[in-house]
Amino acid sequence: MKRKSINWFKVRIIFISSLLFFSFVFIVGRMFQLQVLKKEELYQMAAQQHQIQIPLVAKRGTVYDRKENELAVSIEVDSVYADPRKVVDMERTAHDLASILKMDRKELRQRLKSRRSFEWIQRKISPREASEIKALQLPGISFLKENRRFYPNSQLAAHLIGFVGLDSKGLEGVEFQYDVSLNGKNHVWTMGRDALGREIVMGEPLFEKESHHKNIFLTLDKHIQHVVETEISRSVQKWRAKGGMVVAMDPLTGKILAMASYPSFNPNQFIQYPSKLWRNRAISDVFEPGSLFKTFLAAAALEEKVAGPSDSFFCENGSYTVYDRTIHDHSKHGWLTFQQIIKFSSNIGASKVGEKMGKERFYRYICAFGFGEKTRVDLPGEGKGIVHHPRYWAPVALDTISFGQGISVTGIQLVAALSAIANGGFLMKPYVVEKITNEKGEVTQSFQPEVVRRVISEETAKKMTALLKTTTEKGGTGEGAVPAGYEVAGKTGTAQKVEPLLGGYSEDRYTSGFMGFAPAEDPKIVLLVVIDEPRGSSYGGIVAAPVFQAIMEKVLPHLNVLPKGTLIVKKEPDSTPHQETSGTDTLTEEVKVGKGVERVVMPDLTGLSMRNALSRVEGKGLIIKVSGNGKVVEQAPKAGVVVEKGDICYLKFQSPS
């Protein structure tokens, strides 16, 4: 039998075909694996090679005062870190870094020995330090950008603004309260990369997206804040006191204009100060207000018509026993009118008014003025004071609370409550943030004055203002609080401090305070000054009132409230351009002088410069009209003529040339 010959040709065809088929299946399978199964992973790998990712640290918004002065600013700084595995010469690296960054060399060496691939050396270093380290080109040492918070005014308003921690998180004050708004979001900036690793923008350039950080504008006034801080620190040092605080508020709106606690700290280096100094005393410390509180007793008494300003009370010649307690006055008084009780700050008088008022009614007003509850000023750590319900009052409590013992309040509560008297009876919610804007400067949120409630009628408020003005008149306890040329309404307060260990009141530790508003008739600012444990003297009228006076003297002109007797010269756009004169003597038109009553003799002003002429007639109550500039060439009335307040006096000036 002849074996069938094999058709090799066919075999080859089948062999080659199946080889091709299997190759094809293999290729398709591999493609499926790469393009479908491993797609995501490979895409990412490619992207990593083609693209460079620049992490952009979240920006943090700026905090401004109401006149757009920067109070807290973030800028990018370098943080230096090491990859210890890549460090070549550890000894040298440790030595160099330690000397530039002023760090402990041992600790640094320890960190460089670590086996981790990332070890912070120091975060947020200065640009100078960064450039010095960069110049050394140490292997294994690299930099990262981070934001660092700077407070350009150092300790100014430190308690109110607060500060942020190392991770850009607000820890105190406005920085804490508005942390979410202030902080932007972290995001990554993606850019193309060429074969050499250089950055290149391909296609649509990716511009920096909005980082959503917001800027905050405070109601604070940097100028007022500065004055307030300077004066409180001066006074605390002068009286060797334990501390002090000041709050200034606009009574009509509730805007906080300044808020200071002393001793203060520098928020740029907050970590170097004991944490107790970080506390914002003005809102978190509760204290017994002492005589300051008589203000609110008086307001309640007037509103309820329990007593009129001229009603008389017998002040027991300085010693009055109620139940088991004897109440004393600083000086002995017999019969005093209600007005005098406030003026001389008689404790016994206040007790009697309180008794007439009754527990329940008085308590209602205490609550209405906002004591015992938070003012909801948008700051963290606010205290609400201690106000018990009359049900729990000791028998003598009505008397003592009438002059501010046995009740605890915060500084901000006092200011808000006094503002209600200053503004005609409305308790306003104090606030510190005026508006919030986004990074483009568009306002995203603005805060408006908010009335909490009406506490007293406008009429009572007016009467109270008159009553509080007597305190600062001659013979009143707050005499020293009045800056020259202004009218101030206010109240002094001297409170014995409670002995926490022994119980009862301390004999030598006091809180001295003064609170008031100015100008009395059209209040622009309410101010509270409290000095904690002054030595030498303790009276609010002696310790705190002069601080009030010093602050008001500087702050009122800033608020466009000028003292009486100030020369106001209206400056007209110069209508005589051909007359070239130097300096300040280009004043024209009108001068008003508003002080003095008596008849006076008109002085000879010819030949005097404008400044000299005006200072000669200043204070005589004349209405002065001037024309031209240079030296006086003509005056009416003539020298020697008797003039009266309100007379019009014409002065003609001409320049000598």
Place this chain on the structure above:
Amino acid sequence: MSRNANRILLFFILLLFLISGSLFYVWSRIQVIQLGYEISNALKEERALAESNKRLRLEIATLKSYTRIEKFAVEELRMTKPKPDQVIVIR
């Protein structure tokens, strides 16, 4: 003969167009890449300038600190606060 010459001419013209078109395409791609580099540099520069602007603003704010100015005025320039009667307000 002349038909043949015309054809060759047409062919060369087409070739020329093709070559110049390709060259133009390559040139434009190079330009795009070049501009990409420039844009990325400009963006980086913009960021750096914005940062240094912020730094300078901070410096201004620091120099404007009232504590510092007051110290200068009082200690170096011997200035004092005017008394109320020394003030004339010009409006």
